[in-house]
Each structure stands twice: as structure tokens, then as C-alpha cells.
Amino acid sequence: MAIFNAKDRVIECKLVFYGPGRCGKTTNLEQIFKAGKKYTQSDMVSINTKGDRTLFFDFLPMGLGKVKGCDVKLQLYTVPGQAKYSSTRKLVLKNVDGVVFVADSMEVRRQANILSLKDLQQNLAEQNMNIFKIPLVIQYNKRDLGDDGIPILPLEVLERVLNSKLKAPSFSASAVKGKGVAETLKKSIQLTLGYLNKELKWTQ
Secondary structure (H helix, E strand, O other): OOEEEEOOOOOEEEEEEOOOOOOOHHHHHHHHHHHHHHOOOOEEEEEEEEOOOEEEEEEEEEEEOOOOOEEEEEEEEEEOOOHHHHHHHHHHOOOEEEEEEEEEEEEHEEEHHHHHHHHHHHHHOOOOOOOOOOEEEEEEOOHHHHHHHHOEEOOHHHHHHHHHOOOOEEEEEEEEHOOOHHHHHHHHHHHHHHHHHHOOOOOO
């Protein structure tokens, strides 16, 4: 749930990058932080867990538009994807305003993607949130691996397996090369701001 700072006329909203372990969530945030350094006065905080990390930072990019006449500060988070960090994922997801689901394009990660998406749906439901209604964008990461001979799933297969019911906006990406990262973030922000404009009840 977005937080309204009446004194500064700023709304703080929370975007969470979700997905299986080592799918590229951390790389996405690192790319965004590097590109958006001029918009943040905070450092990127990293909480290390074995084999994965939770990252977060705030930034106030200009030109996004306003919500109820207020500027918007984004709080970007990742979650650790491994199954044993379920409690951490639930904690990070609390009061989320928008989600980017990062899917791993490698063939061997097909089932991991499916399980992670089900985990997201269940954790949202426990907060009385509906995966079909929350601002959601799907990113198909690691598309570049196909050029290196590593078997990856065709986009149409990923769409059928992960997005046939959700019908969320989706983007191809290579986060390690910075491709598709900005487009994914831009769409997520657009959907989240539109959602907040409809949902927030106070007047200007």
C-alpha cells in the first residue's frame, strides 16, 4: 500500500521484482540503480542469503507524472528466489503496489518459473491481493543465452506456460546486457501509477 507524505507531497510506492532463484532479479536492480543514480540519494542495500540476495533502494525519478498531484518515490525490492526463503519473500511482498515477475528463459528452469509464479499468487492471496488485479509485468530474461548455444524456451512457449491466463504485459530481456530492463521498469511504473490514481481516495 502506497504511503502518502503530506508534508512533502510525495507518495512512496513499492515495486517488487519476483522470480525463481538466479533468474536475474538482482541484475535488473543493479542496472536500474546504475542508470538512475542521479535520482537517488540512498545507497542500494543488500541482504545476502546463501545463493541469492534481497536488494532494495529508493529513487525519485522525475517526469513520471503525478498521483493525486504528488510526486512519486519508488521503492524497488528483489526477493530471494530459493524455496527455503519463503518467509523472506512474504515479508518483502507485504504492502506491495506493483510486481515485476522475472522469468528465466533457460529450458531447464521451466518448472522453477511455474512454481515461483504460483508462489507469488499464493503470497499475494494471503494479503488479500489478487494477482489478476495487481499491476504486474512479466520479463523473459536471459534471451541472449540462445546465442551462446544454451537451450532457451521460445517466447511463445513462455507466454503459453506463464501468461496465457494473466495476460500481463511482457518483455524480452537480457538484464546482464541492460536490454529490456528500462522497458520493463517503465511499463511497471506506468501500470502502478495508473492503479494508484484509481485506488487512492484522498483529494488534492
